[in-house]
Amino acid sequence: MIGLLKSMATTMKHALDGSTFTVEYPDEAPNVSPRFRGVHKFSQERCIWCRQCEKVCPNDTIQIVMDDKRNGEQYNLHIGQCIYCRLCEEVCPTEAIVLTQNFEFTGDTKADLVYNKEQLRSVPWYKDIDPVESREPDRSAWLGDGDGEVDYQ
Amino acid sequence: MSTGLENGLEVSEDDLETLIGDRALDREDHVNAPGFVVRPDQVQEVLTDLRDEAGFDHLSCLTAQQYENRYESIYHLKKYADPTQEVSVVVPTAVDEPVSQSAAPVFRTADWHEREAYDLVGIEYDDHPDLRRILLPDTWQGHPLSLEYDQEQPQVVTLSEHENPVQPDHHDTESDTMFLNIGPHHPATHGVLHVKAVLDGETVVDVDPDIGYLHRCEEQMCQSGTYRHQIMPYPDRWDYVSAGLLNEWAYARAAEDLADIEVPEYAQVIRTMSAELCRIAAHMLALGTFALDVFGDFTAVFQYAFRDREVVQDILEDLTGQRLMFNYFRLGGVAWDLPEPREEFFEKTREFLDDLPAKAEEYHNLITANEIFQVRCVDTGILEPEVAKQYGCTGPVARGSGVDYDLRRDDPYGYYPELEWNVVTEDGMDNYSRVLVRMQEVKESAKIIEQCIDVLEEWPEDDREIQANVPRTLKPDADTEVYRAVEAAKGELGIYMRADGTDTPARFKIRSPCFHNLSTLAEMAQGEYIPDLIASLGSLDIVLGEVDR
């Protein structure tokens, strides 16, 4: 009987102290950590079309089309298929592809979630956090990726 | 007959050779253990000898695979008393007639494993009690991991012959029992599990878990990924309820042994700390969902457990950048150092650890001190230690039955040997003990994290090496084989890998603790009531993503 009363007292204490651990999501944007991995942002100016991101992607999420002179034509990213492993960012030598903190995106069909390079460029930053800047302290860590040949194709 | 090779005592390879004698056709050394090649009709004999004479009482895993010229079943044996002692029994069978003797009479856990091997690879086991498909539907054509299987060939099954396991009503006018499909859509199956239950009134006469609804070809996906990068994101998705880093460690450990990679000590400390954070998160969820099964609604305990798990996840998000699918470990280290400013991170983690005792007290008041809870859980879902060993149970389930087995201590890896902590066991063998074990393990994990933070704080700034220098393309030598396990949230999570000289593994096999633990459900639930069946299932803490892979 004591145990039952203790249980009841515990829940009642929570009811009375009025604190909540959930947040009113759309009104109150949650804080994400600087390392959080959300939708990709692509910068064509930086990209050297080395195709490393396409090669490392475990899910075939990234698809690059180049012309016969190896100039980049298309950079498509199937965001609905992405598993947010951040390997593309990790292998990118120029930070042309970065994962923003933005996790708010929708699409009615699968096709809506295939982003081309223009759409990828216009992905907004979440709360104006620039992922490259915010991950600056970590940069040395993720760029050191072993020896062996680097194949820029 | 005693040969002096009792449990735990060191058995040298020579002893094993003598024990197996001429039954060994050949030797085949794996990275982790000596391997003996055995004729397919002598499996039971050899395994019985190894179990009874040499004390190898733990059939950790069974890997089946096909080579060009043969099928092969590898029985990975260990000892509960000392898991560093391992031996592999390799059983080759001919391609044209892949029939091998079943190990199920020796180790009951072989039952499910051999069904899986039959299902995916196509090896048939003689003397097996019930050889049918386990992961794939009965109507599946072919064995997907065999070499001749055509991946492109669509599975053509006409509607009329398409099997619906929930359909048959099992009308039996003779008996008084009732057949009941629990699941695949049932509030308490923790995923998509289908339990075929036979009831006598409210009493459970027989249960048969039907798994495979969440089979996602994880092994094959890993077989097509590169060692260096592409496999690591997937372990997070086996046991997807926040135990991701523990799973990643299983792959990391196996691959590092395979490719002989040294991990810097600093990275090991970070790994240890983050893995224990994951363990806390996973145990919180286990506690919450078990309470949900027993309390019956999404009530207070469930929500409080989630609230506390949320704090852990925030810490892990700061560290790894993701809340569940971390992809934080790399071969030879971790992806990132601790987040800057480090003090803030330490403070946040410490704060969480300081709050834990008060929260543990709250859980104690709500759950374990509650008389109704005790009446519900004490002496229900009994799992005898010997039965648990037979089924290859590990983790909190085994420790709740008094099996003192924890790979963090018994097969040390990471930074665990340097730290002060205890392995928690309870002798109750019931649902209540399993809850107690999990609650106490949270405290032990907190101890480990605390010590790791101390170590990390003291660590000299110029020596913070988080990754070893690992080649960009990793190609381990052909025909090296390794089986390595770590203590994941649910128990022993093992990975078998065979390299074939390319940058992807030729065979990747996951030994899932939940798979073994779930196979004991019938033992636990027979003769008890439906509510106990549900409670037992909850106390096993299975994640179907890991059971089905």
Add this chain to the structure above:
Amino acid sequence: MEVPLEAGDTYLLPERISDLTGLGGFGMAGELLAAFIAAFIVGNLMLAMTGVAGPWAKRKITAAFTDRIAVNRVGPWGLFIIVADAVRLLAKEMIIPENADRPAYDLAPIVVAGSAMLGFAVIPMGSGVQLADPEVGLVYVFAVAGIASIGLVMAGYASANKYSLLGGLRAIAQNIAYEIPLVVTGMSVVLFAGTLQLSEIVAAQSEPLFTIAGVTIPAWYALVNPFAFVLFLAANFAEVGRNPFDTPEAPTEIVAGYQTEYSSVYFVLIYLGEFLHIFLGGAIIATIFLGGPAGPVLPGIVWFIIKIWAVFLLTQWLRSALPRVRIDQLIEIGWKGMLVLSFANLVLTAVIVALIESPGLWG
């Protein structure tokens, strides 16, 4: 503490309405119409309460216990969720199992909801709100509340679903096991009051029990015999199938028990019925243990509703804190524990009453 009670006053709501509107002048038909109007008022009051309790209050209360926010989007404090939920539930497709035993399947929700409504007919709610006041009021309330068991077992077997069947069987086993202790404990109150008429029972509780510092504590039977009160509360929770005795539904075990196959309007009816039963249980407790509508300052009906809601709150509190007992344990507690205790309580009460009424008996 003296509140004008309608104790012993036979001026009931239908009569009052017929007097006020002059319907009495139309003879039998007029009285019938007045009775209809009165029943309409009381019924709607109760339905409104369940409407507030089901979609809104239950969520808010549970959220408070579990540190969450809960409904707050639609209207002030999320109150319009009631409307939204009503529309949602009524607009849903009604799915009826192929093998359902039709008349029984259709009748069950009506029986479940209707039996609870019938009970309110004799409850004195204060401020003159009482539809009828028969001399066997207490027996009547227990009797109609018991009809719900039939509804549950009908729902259970007619749904042609094994989970429903299990739920129906559990419900009937549980109700039988707890009906007897419930009634026997209720009878101890009758021993005190010496009547089965609910208005008389309420009146009997307005007597002063004792006075502390100028505050007169009335002789509510909860204070006179707390043991009986606790026993009755527990039996009542089992009777209405609330935690820790919610085995007939037991979502994690048998999905939703007897209501598994009900959807749309039928589900609403069953859901309403459950809440009505909680409120009826609360009303019985308030009437026979908590002095009915008695209370200071506020009008009787308000006090009565407060007391009902207090019992409802208690059910939600227990729901948040207590695990569900197993069905066999539940039956065991019922037959081996509660039944014995309720009879012990009856004997105890008899002794107390004898002591009070004839002190000379004991020298």
